Amino acid sequence: MRRHWAILLACVAGCQFTLLAQTTDHGGNLSACKEGWSSCDLSGLTASEVREVAVAGHGRYFANCKDGIGVCDESQLSKPEQRAVAVARGQSNVTACKYGSDSCDRSRLTPAEAREVAFEERLRNVADCRDGGPACNPASLTPEEVREVAGAKHDRDLSNCESGWQSCDRSLLSPAELSAVVLSQHRRKVSDCEYGLTCDHSELTPAEAREVAAAERERNLSDCRNGWQSCEPSLLSPVERQEVALAARQRNVAGCSDAIGACDPSALTVAEAKVVALAVHQRNYTTCMQAYPECDPSQLTPAEAKVIARQRRSSPQ
Helix, strand or coil: CHHHHHHHHHHHHHHHHHHHHHHHHHHHHHHHHHHCCCCCCHHHCCHHHHHHHHHHHHHHHHHHHHHCCCCCCHHHCCHHHHHHHHHHHHHHHHHHHHCCCCCCCHHHCCHHHHHHHHHHHHHHHHHHHHCCCCCCCHHHCCHHHHHHHHHHHHHHHHHHHHCCCCCCCHHHCCHHHHHHHHHHHHHHHHHHHHCCCCCCHHHCCHHHHHHHHHHHHHHHHHHHHCCCCCCCHHHCCHHHHHHHHHHHHHHHHHHHHHCCCCCCHHHCCHHHHHHHHHHHHHHHHHHHHCCCCCCCHHHCCHHHHHHHHHHHHHCCC
16 A cells, blocks of 8 residues: 555656646746747747747847847837837937947937037047047137147146156246256156166266265165175175175075075085084975975984884875
8 A cells, every 4th residue: 555655656746847847948948939049949839928929029129120230120110119219210320429420320410419419529529639639620629629728738748748758849838847847857867877777977966976876886785685696796895795795695594495595505604504404304304294205215313214104104095
């Protein structure tokens, strides 16, 4: 009896699963047809669902016509839809004309729209002229706009001159502005000298020459401390040479200890050699504990070798 009920329940569950799968597949197919996907199978739909798909397809076609997407056959639209498409196209054309797009058709503009487009064109032209753009048409500017554009051009030229750009036209500057630009340019040259860029020392005042010399000395000292090729030892004072030598010794100890930087064992003192030997031994021990191939067992003490052997026996294979 129990076996009979178990078989019955299994059949019911299987039927429910099959029905659910069929329902899900049917719903997915209906959605695909409504979206106009190629996976749509109209033969699997009911008559009412086919009508739903047709309505959805027409809605998409209507929306595409309004948005100007693809080819639109207005004979497929109702009269209200045709009017809506005409309104949408008119609005799109006005927008295109306002932004100066090539798709603009001025013949389709109403007098009010034409005035609106002309106003936007004037604003755009003033902005182009103010920014020095190639689309600027000076002939269409009003006297007030001409003054505004001239002021913007002057400000732009002053900024270019202050920044040292080649587009600077000094003939447009007032005497006071020219003096300010010359001072700004001189300060920029002093800064270049201090940072080791292109420098003409003959243009420096005595005070500036001293500042630049101090900056050059400090930069050279830093280069020498770091062991860089740009270091010029002949420019170092006796105290600086000692400082550089100490930095070089410390770099060498670090390089020998971590095996990363340059290492000259012959330059190590007895004490430094002991520090390096201890670091090298510890690094080898750690490498052996991790079972890395770089491990050198011959450098291990008997006690270290026993610890590593125990660890490997206890570790899971």
